[in-house]
Every structure is written in structure tokens, then in C-alpha cells.
Amino acid sequence: DGGITQSPKYLFRKEGQNVTLSCEQNLNHDAMYWYRQDPGQGLRLIYYSQIVNDFQKGDIAEGYSVSREKKESFPLTVTSAQKNPTAFYLCASSPGLAVVGTDTQYFGPGTRLTVL
């Protein structure tokens, strides 16, 4: 939605396996974000990136890794070190940088990850 795609929509993995979630945007946005949402909870920031080849840890980065090799792509890897990986993962983008009006977030449809 809004030019952001996430795949797959549902993902099942066995405990101990790493898994990579895809996020692609064609909005030409500089900034991209990964959030985690647990049932009935708000959004918690995992990682974010303001520019290609650079990213910063959010509030709950432990057990996750990201890369930003291209402007339009920001994949998230959930590693086996993440103790409770089952959650709804949301990717978002924004025009970016510290200008009022450019920090509005556009979200993808999300990926529901279940670790068995």
C-alpha cells in the first residue's frame, strides 16, 4: 500500500532458524523503518535508516539485523538470537530528514511471522 510492499504476508519458521523479511518501496523516500507490533500493543522501533548504507538501532534491535544497500530496499533479518520472534512486522518509509512534513510514515501491509 502506498508504494511499499512487504513479503511474504505470512511466514512460518522453526525455532532456531534465521529468517529475512522483505521491504521494498518505490516512493523515492530516503528514510525507512522497521517496527514490531505484538497483539494489542503499539509500535516498537527495531531499526531505521535515513540514507543508503547507513542505519541505526531502534528501541528493540537485539536479535535483529538489517541492510540498506539500495534506496528502495530495507530487508530485516530475524536471527535465532531473538527470543520471542513471533509478531507482526511493519516496514515504513518517509521522505526523510529533519524537515516538517517529511517525517510522515507510509506503512507496508506487514508480515506476520510465527515461529514454531
Add this chain to the structure above:
Amino acid sequence: GQQVMQIPQYQHVQEGEDFTTYCNSSTTLSNIQWYKQRPGGHPVFLIQLVKSGEVKKQKRLTFQFGEAKKNSSLHITATQTTDVGTYFCAGPEETSYDKVIFGPGTSLSVIP
């Protein structure tokens, strides 16, 4: 650290009743944003307020930004079942402006 809070956490209303959710920040915000997430869906941007005391309307929704730019409210007049969902407010992180801080959301249920 910077915090954005919302009340109430949950609200159940009869269809046709009004609904209000309040957002409070621990710091002054340069702008406030509101998002709506339908059950099973993803957050969708509704509006952004920038000016102190600003009021904006979208049909039955009225958004207000406080004079001190630390609080905001969303008021829905005559709720409909299509209003069901969770409403989040968010404001830019005060030091770096690299990210926004989301409130925990208010979940609205509308009883037909």
C-alpha cells in the same frame, strides 16, 4: 526519555455516539501525526498538525493540537462501524528528528 501517551487505551461506544482520544507528550513537539490501524491491517496516515492551537477537520473527525504543542486530541462525531480500529498519535523524536515516537494507541470498538 521522550514519551508519548494516549488515553483511553480502549473505548467501546454505541454507534452514533461521539468518541475522543487524547495524546500527551513529555516534550514539545514540532508536529503531531495521527494514524489509524484497522483490525488486521497496517497503520494509515490520517493527518499532520504543525501550528500551535491548530484545528483540522476531516468529515466527522476533528483533530486539535494544543497551544503548548505537547498535547493533541482526535474527536469523532457520530461514530460508525467503519471507525473501528486503533488510533495512534506520533511526534518526531526531539533530538535527532530521525524518527517519530508513537503513542500506544487507543482501540475503538463501535457497537451497532
